[in-house]
Every structure is written in C-alpha cells, then in structure tokens.
Amino acid sequence: MSLARQEFHENCEAGINAQINKELGAMYAYMAMANHFSRDDIALSNIASFFKDSAQEEKEHAEKLMEYQVKRGGRVVLTPIDKPAKTDFDSALDAFQTALALEKYVNKALLDLHAVSDTHKDYQMSDFLEGEYLKEQVDAIKQLSDYCAQLKLVGDGLGVYHFDKTFK
Numbered sequence: 001m002s003l004a005r006q007e008f009h010e011n012c013e014a015g016i017n018a019q020i021n022k023e024l025g026a027m028y029a030y031m032a033m034a035n036h037f038s039r040d041d042i043a044l045s046n047i048a049s050f051f052k053d054s055a056q057e058e059k060e061h062a063e064k065l066m067e068y069q070v071k072r073g074g075r076v077v078l079t080p081i082d083k084p085a086k087t088d089f090d091s092a093l094d095a096f097q098t099a100l101a102l103e104k105y106v107n108k109a110l111l112d113l114h115a116v117s118d119t120h121k122d123y124q125m126s127d128f129l130e131g132e133y134l135k136e137q138v139d140a141i142k143q144l145s146d147y148c149a150q151l152k153l154v155g156d157g158l159g160v161y162h163f164d165k166t167f168k
Contacts, residue, residue, distance in 0.1 A: 005073025023062035030055035
C-alpha cells in the first residue's frame with residue numbers, strides 16, 4: 001500500500017485508469033486522422049498538423065492522469081487500446097464530425113469520472129478534473145463545432161483546399 005494514499009477510493013482509482021485508456025484511444029484516433037490528411041492523395045497539411053497536435057494533446061492528458069494517479073497513491077493499470085473505428089474519411093467534414101463525436105465521448109467520460117469523485121467525496125480529484133480537463137473539453141467541443149460549420153459552408157474541392165491553407 002502506498003504511503004501517499006489518503007481518502008482515495010478504489011472506484012476513483014479504477015475510473016482514472018479507464019479514463020487513461022480513453023485518452024490514449026483518442027490519441028490513436030487523432031493519429032489516424034493526421035495520417036489520413038498527410039497522404040499524398042489527400043495532401044491537406046494544415047488539417048493533418050491540427051490532428052497531429054490533437055493526438056499529442058490527448059497523450060499529454062493521459063500522462064497527466066497517470067502522474068495524478070501515482071501522486072494519490074494509486075496504481076496505473078494500462079490496458080489494450082482499441083484501434084480507431086475509422087481510419088479513412090470521406091471528407092474533411094467527415095473527419096471533423098468524427099473528432100467532434102470523439103471529444104463529446106471523452107467529455108462524457110470525464111463528467112462521469114467527476115461524478116464518481118463526487119460520490120466518494122474526493123474533493124481533490126474533483127478539483128483536479130475541473131482545473132485540468134473540464135473547461136478545456138468545452139472549448140475543444142466548441143472549436144470543432146465551429147470547424148464543422150465552416151466546412152459545411154465552404155463545401156468540398158476548392159473550398160476545403162482554401163480552408164486548409166488558411167487553417168490555423
């Protein structure tokens with residue numbers, strides 16, 4: 001038993017391990033998106049770069065959860081990561097809609113994890129989740145929603161090419 005462990009319920013520990021897996025799964029999905037748009041028959045380099053950065057961010061989220069788990073006296077239990085459900089996309093809009101659904105899935109899991117911390121009166125964990133994840137998730141969902149709306153406006157072909165060239 002860890003000497004650092006204090007008021008850290010096993011359900012909170014298990015929930016963090018499950019969230020680590022979800023964050024790593026999101027990283028895999030974003031890597032698939034980045035590689036899709038990097039292909040020479042797609043060649044939308046700024047969109048590819050966005051998804052590559054998104055993959056890195058998800059990796060950092062998982063690492064931050066692992067650090068927190070260890071800090072609280074828990075044990076990190078890594079489990080197999082499922083391959084992304086989708087690795088080819090019909091359009092940029094399809095990829096961004098997939099990314100939006102992924103962020104909503106991860107956000108729902110974080111909200112459920114927050115509820116577990118509330119149930120066990122783990123105020124430190126609630127504070128950690130609120131400070132490190134919840135606001136960022138809302139911002140990411142809004143950003144992806146905006147990109148989906150913009151891609152609907154510009155259409156395929158030259159519109160997507162222009163979107164990519166002006167994409168931040």
